[in-house]
Amino acid sequence: MSGRDSGVAEVTDLAAVGIRRAGRPGIDFWTLLGTPAMLVVLVAFGVPLFMVVYKSATDPGLVNYTDVMGDPVFRKSLFKTIEIAVAATLAALLLGYPYAYVMARSGRWMRSFLLVALMVSFWTSLLIRTFAWQVLLQNTGVINTELKRLGLIDTPLPIIRNEFAALVGMTQMLAPFLILAVYALIRAIPPELEQAAMGMGARRSTMFRTVVLPLSMPGVAAGCVLVFVLALGFYITPQVLGGPSERMVGQSIAEAVHAFVRPGLACAMAVILLLLVGLVLAATARFMRLSDILKMGSMSE
Amino acid sequence: MNAGLFSRTIAVVVALLLAAPTIVIAATSFTSGVIITFPPKGFSMRWYEEIFGDRAWRDAFVTSFTTGILAAVIAMVIGTLLAFMAARGRLVPRSLVATLAMTPMIVPLVVAGIGFYMAYVHTSLYNHITSLALAHAMLGVPFCFLNVLAALTAVDPRVEEAASICGAGKLTVIATVTVPLVLPSAVAGGLFAFVTSWDEVVVATLLATPTLRTLPILFLSQLREGLEPSTSAAATVITLLTIVLLVIAGLLSRRQRGRST
Structure with a gap:
């Protein structure tokens, strides 16, 4: 661009700014409109959240935290929560990555098929899918009945009320988030890169390891963080599908609220869960923009 | 560049796992029997009639x-x-x-x-x-x-x-x-x-x-x-x-x- 052109551009830009300024009332119009909306969120969401934190420390006092952490049932549920969340994230990654890759790198029919399957599961609520897994897995359920009819088993397989069932359900619910996160990244890799690598004699596995995997890493990381954080808050699915030992923190919290003998105790548990989520996100924020992860979360619908 | 056979197989299996719960639920809702079976026995709308006629479901819907x-x-x-x-x-x-x-x-x-x-x-x-x-x-x-x-x-x-x-x-x-x-x-x-x-x-x-x-x-x-x-x-x-x-x-x-x- 010549100096003269940029000068013209500058003038039109200035004019545009001038018009924008002149078009606005003295006080910032959008701030004026947005402030009541901010206040509503602060009152309707900020205050309840603050009450949880406040009550956890004052009702009757910080003793809530020592009591909660001293409770072996809660400690166990805390570790179990982390364990199940890690396992579900790994399972979602192992099953979701190939899915995303095939969805990005196959013909129209295959892609449509995978996309429709993904959307069908996404659009069915978690509660309904929990119910569906119960129908599929229980002793008199679809899988056991069919296997018995085919004469493959005599007694029902133990595939419900245990960690296996809880993990199957949670993985099926969380994998779609990971698939979408990875898919977005793989779509952005030019297929020519893969062709070039293989054209120069790389085997498929070498090509995958040195080209596709590194380039899709940001999607893997974002997807894993999202899935892990979501898994930490799960409790109805593991409660219905899992056994008594698959007790998640969320369930402890919900039970403590319903009992409501000591509200402060439930609040302290909630703050601990919130801190756990906060820690994961804070650690993540050092490597990537959180807004990218949250955008993935909003694709859930 | 198409994905390999191995990953395609995994993808198809996972797709079935993703869609299965929804399909099973939709199919079992049309059963004419009194228990949930898959494949469903016969075809009827009786369970839809039942929930639409049930006050609790109607209230909850509203x-x-x-x-x-x-x-x-x-x-x-x-x-x-x-x-x-x-x-x-x-x-x-x-x-x-x-x-x-x-x-x-x-x-x-x-x-x-x-x-x-x-x-x-x-x-x-x-x-x-x-x-x-x-x-x-x-x-x-x-x-x-x-x-x-x-x-x-x-x-x-x-x-x-x-x-x-x-x-x-x-x-x-x-x-x-x-x-x-x-x-x-x-x-x-x-x-x-x-x-x-x-x-x-x-x-x-x-x-x-x-x-x-x-x-x-x-x-x-x-x-x-x-x-x-x-x-x-x-x-x-x-x-x-x-x-x-x-x-x-x-x-x-x-x-x-x-x-x-």
């Missing part, structure tokens, strides 16, 4: 629908205003507005639920549909905010400037140019917010009372009592409405993107 509409409208207004404030306001930093609008998405539902419960239990809002709608609206705000913000960043500012140059006043520009440009995205966000409320069970459990029960609450109590084909029928109805609304939301977003490029 409660869920009303809550969802209220929550969607509130979330739409708040999310849109916050998006405008983040994109164009000059006083409050953009990141602060965005953080506030997105927080409801990060906080685990059970944590937010306790907060809502404690905040409402001693007020006159408790045991009233407004409490649930307001709580659900907060969960919907991030969807509306993100949708409208994306639309706003895609709007060419010169379009609005052109209107100003042609002599339109500030309010006329907003009403006739800006709002129509972002309206489809705001409505899409509102539909997401409706579906969030429609499917939500954790917060609803904490705010529910014997006289205030949404569909997911009733569903959960049925699920704990035992499985019946009527539960499948209810699940199918709930899912069908969700799919219809989300398809509309998807079309609205797509139309918006098509127009802005």
Whole structure:
């Protein structure tokens, strides 16, 4: 661009700014409109959240935290929560990555098929899918009945009320988030890169390891963080599908609220869960923009 | 470059696992038997007749629908205003507005639920549909905010400037140019917010009372009592409405993107 052109551009830009300024009332119009909306969120969401934190420390006092952490049932549920969340994230990654890759790198029919399957599961609520897994897995359920009819088993397989069932359900619910996160990244890799690598004699596995995997890493990381954080808050699915030992923190919290003998105790548990989520996100924020992860979360619908 | 046979096989198996629950539920709802079997025995609409004739399901349907509409409208207004404030306001930093609008998405539902419960239990809002709608609206705000913000960043500012140059006043520009440009995205966000409320069970459990029960609450109590084909029928109805609304939301977003490029 010549100096003269940029000068013209500058003038039109200035004019545009001038018009924008002149078009606005003295006080910032959008701030004026947005402030009541901010206040509503602060009152309707900020205050309840603050009450949880406040009550956890004052009702009757910080003793809530020592009591909660001293409770072996809660400690166990805390570790179990982390364990199940890690396992579900790994399972979602192992099953979701190939899915995303095939969805990005196959013909129209295959892609449509995978996309429709993904959307069908996404659009069915978690509660309904929990119910569906119960129908599929229980002793008199679809899988056991069919296997018995085919004469493959005599007694029902133990595939419900245990960690296996809880993990199957949670993985099926969380994998779609990971698939979408990875898919977005793989779509952005030019297929020519893969062709070039293989054209120069790389085997498929070498090509995958040195080209596709590194380039899709940001999607893997974002997807894993999202899935892990979501898994930490799960409790109805593991409660219905899992056994008594698959007790998640969320369930402890919900039970403590319903009992409501000591509200402060439930609040302290909630703050601990919130801190756990906060820690994961804070650690993540050092490597990537959180807004990218949250955008993935909003694709859930 | 096509994916290898190994990964294609995994993908197809996973696709079946992803879709299986929904398909099984839809199929079992049409059974003519009294227990859930797959493949279903015969075909009948009796379980649909049963849930539509059942007062508890009907009441829960009305409660869920009303809550969802209220929550969607509130979330739409708040999310849109916050998006405008983040994109164009000059006083409050953009990141602060965005953080506030997105927080409801990060906080685990059970944590937010306790907060809502404690905040409402001693007020006159408790045991009233407004409490649930307001709580659900907060969960919907991030969807509306993100949708409208994306639309706003895609709007060419010169379009609005052109209107100003042609002599339109500030309010006329907003009403006739800006709002129509972002309206489809705001409505899409509102539909997401409706579906969030429609499917939500954790917060609803904490705010529910014997006289205030949404569909997911009733569903959960049925699920704990035992499985019946009527539960499948209810699940199918709930899912069908969700799919219809989300398809509309998807079309609205797509139309918006098509127009802005």
